[in-house]
Amino acid sequence: MNLLITAAGIFTNVNKQYINGEWKEGGTGTKAHIVDPYDRSLLAEVVLAGREEVDEAYQSAKAAQKNWAAAPAEEKVKVMENAISILKEHQDRVIDTLVREAGSSRLKATIEVQAALGIMREAMTFPGRMDPVAMTSHIPGKENHIVRKPAGVVGIISPFNFPFHLSIRSIAPAIATGNTVVHKPDLQTAISGGGIIAKIFELAGLPKGVLNVLLTTPAVIGDYFIEHPIPRVISFTGSTPVGRKVGALAGQHLKKAALELGGNNPFVVLEDADIQQAVEAAAFGAFLHQGQICMSINRIFVPRKIHDDFTARLVEKIRSIPYGDPKEPEVIIGPLINENQIEKFLNVVAIAKQEGAHLALEGTRIGNIISPFVFTNVTNQSTVAQTELFGPAVSIIPYDSEEEVLELANDTEFGLSSAVFTADLQKGFQFAQKIESGMTHVNDQTVNDEAEVPFGGEKCSGLGRYNGEWALEEFTTVKWISVQKEARHYPF
Structure with missing residues (x-):
């Protein structure tokens, strides 16, 4: 059963395993259901892959890798070009699938597809960026060359929140640089995060075995996906607790791990900032995809003297955000992905109330939708401030000096994204450099992703x-080849 297909049937079989260019049922015989998170209606049925399929997929990837690595750059570029063309032609259907399978609003789904197209276009340039680099040597007559080579076979694990883009973000650079891939999307979004992607690249002419997609769960295959001896790189996007385990397993087996994990992202409003512009940015950064984004704003820091004004404006703005069935084009806030996520979120809300937080705006549950919460009277050490919420809530915390707010912003175990608002761009740039995060945005919100930047x-x-070039570092390895062009004299 698969209800997520086009009328023309282009996305048929996308609820099956894709191994060595063939679509097949999983070998376990165990069936799982993919449901619409809004009303829990059945979208597709999947027969799960087991350890035998994991091994088969990795063996297929290994068998295909040398030929794919040796394929001309023009062939790799053409496959990516074809994939882009196919995605653009069928992007409305991909957006529809993201709305139904991931609970995405049409706005969020459109943003996601455009982000995927961006990284695919960037990946088109990678085959031409693999040329050897010559370097001088201090040894007379020696010439040094640095050769960039594909890592080999890459295992990719992607999450449910941006399933299409966060899968493509690793798949496209990996195959463009001559690797082969075994990919395991989150089963909740296995169609948009896996099957559709495999179908696009199959139609684009990607050779058999270069991309393999497994639909299964850790409960079925355990750690075998990571521990398997074939993959040299494991790319994981997901929660920090799971990422710790993935990193530990990869390190134990001397595999390279690329890990994009959780966040608790600060949004700092300095005293000279345009308050209304900061409010507009904060509402977008906190509530896009109902807060189910690793880059979502968790904590908003505002000067104490504008705290009440900022809070009132933010609440007014948030009240205007439509929530409900994401299939309705005007809806922005849709459902949380599953009942477990809803319960986890509401549990943190309950703890926040117990710890004395005030509700400037109190949300409510309507079916699987939760309308927004805005907390005040929150300390930076409170549970709600220190937890990655992955739901529609934000906390507003007052501060008295820039030194204090910098310390508060950095007082978290996380360091993914951040933002600072100020009229003084130079001061904003200097402040941004002091925030302990991989990304900081001056006069913008925290949810940003561009294909060319790290x-x-x-x-x-x-x-x-x-x-960008940083993906090259994750999915390739470098080799030093020296050429001694004249006889070298040795000390003995």
Whole structure:
């Protein structure tokens, strides 16, 4: 059963495993359901892959890798060009799938597809950026060459919140640089995060075995996806607790790990900032995709003397954000992904109340939708301030000096994204450099991603960087080849 197909049938079979260019049912016989998070209606049925399929996929990737690495750059570029063309032609259907499967608003789904197209266009340039680099040597007659090579086979694990883009973000650079891939999307969004992507690249002419997609769960395959001896790189996007385990397992087996993990992102309003512009930015950065983004704003810091004015304006703005069924084009805030996420979020809300937080705006649950919460009278050490919420809530915390707010902003184990608002751009740039995060945006909100610039976090928000030339570092390795062009004299 698969209800997420086009009328023309282009996305048929996308609820199946894709291994060595073939679509097949999982070998476990265990069935799982993919549901619409808004009304829990059935979208697709999946027969899960087991350890045998994991092994088969990795073996297929290994068998295909040398030929794909040796393929001309023009062939790799053409496949990516074809994939872009196919995605652009069918992007409305991909957006529809993201709305139904991930609970995305149409706005968020459109942003996601455009971000994926951006990284695919960037990946088109990667085959031409693999040329050797010559370097001088201090040894007479020696010539040094630095050769960039694909890492080999890459295992990719992607999350449910931006399933299409956060899968493409690793898949496109990995295959463009000559690697082969085994990809495991989150089962809740296995169609938009896996099956549709495999179909696009299949139609684009990608050779068999270069991309393999497994639809399964850790409960079925355990740690075998990471511990398997074939992959040399594991790319993981997800929560920090799971990322710690992935990183530990990868390190234990001497695999490279690229980890983009959780965030607790500060949004700092300095005293000279345009308050209304900061309010507009804060509402977008906190409530896009109902806060289910690793870069979402968790904590807003405002000078004490403008705290009440800022809060009133933000609440007024947030009250105007439509929530409900994301299939309605005007809706911005849709459902949380599952009941467990709803319960976790509401539990933090309950703890916040117990710890004395005030509600400038109190949300409510309507089915699987939760309308926005705005907390005040919150300390930076409170549970709600120190937890990555992954839901529609934000806390407003007052401060008295720039030195204090910098310390507060950095007082978290996370360091993914951040923002600062000020009329003084030079001061904003200097302040941004002092925030302990991989990304800081001056006079903008925290949810930003561009294909040409480094994306990643500090501290417990991850290891490595995606996008641009930094993706080359994650998915390739370098080799030093020296050429001694004249006889070398040795000391003995």
